[in-house]
Amino acid sequence: MFKVRPTLADQIRLPGGKKVGEAVAAADAALDDQRASAVEGLHLGVERLEALCRERSEGGFASIYPLAANLAGTAGFFETGPFYRAVYSLCELTEKLGAAGRRDWSSVDVHVRSLRLILTTGFDDGPEAKAMLDGLSSLVRRVEAAP
Template identity: 35%
Template sequence: MTKPTIRKVHTSLQRQMARPGGRLIVEAESRANQALEGQRDHVFDLLATNIDAIDALCVSRPDDAPTQIYAFASAMVDMAGYLDVPAFFEAAFSLCEIADRMRAADAWSWPSIEVHVRVLRLTLADGGKATPGSERLLEGLRALTAHVPPAG
């Protein structure tokens, strides 16, 4: 076994960030938030398209539907993860989790997917916000997921 080595590294990022100037942190955050806000409507359209695609898979039920559904759900998590849409994010994440668990356990349940689709539509229509109503819906999804043992 070769002996581990430890070295001090001063990165170019450290050198550059140590230079004077730049912008106020509050300003940098505000500009980033504004830039994201400008994409919000477009991203909401894409999220709705993904929900439609999953809905269509629930009807046609092809053999590779579990893989496709996981991919659509994962794409929604990726996009929603940059927006302030906590209820929608949790619903999309829950769909990823339950699809992953059901694939691994070879215990696919279409009703569980269909319930997720309905919750995704409702929370998206509500702007993705966390509300008492969305919390009740998410409680239902958590209970569904708890019934399937974790993968791995």
């Protein structure tokens, strides 16, 4: 029998390299460099959602979930607090509406307006944001409870 020793185990023991804390700090710095671009993408995504809400077309409704999911992916990667929770709520809402074969543009519009407000306030996570998120959750629960 031969005991196989992975080369990674040998490499970890070599002197030099970065300590875990240094690697995490470097990763955080790299993310900070991308944050402005990501926030710009969030603004563009919300603008597209606003346009879909104005159009209120059947095909536009089908576009909401993929767009919201894309925004959630970006928002979840960066610390956006209430924005992530609001866009996730929009994903839940459109998923439940789609499963029920319903279109509720008013509830979608409330979510999109909330996203715009959160962007405008710089992702403030204060009591106002909590109240707004509670309201969005109640819209999703209302859809769940509807026949």
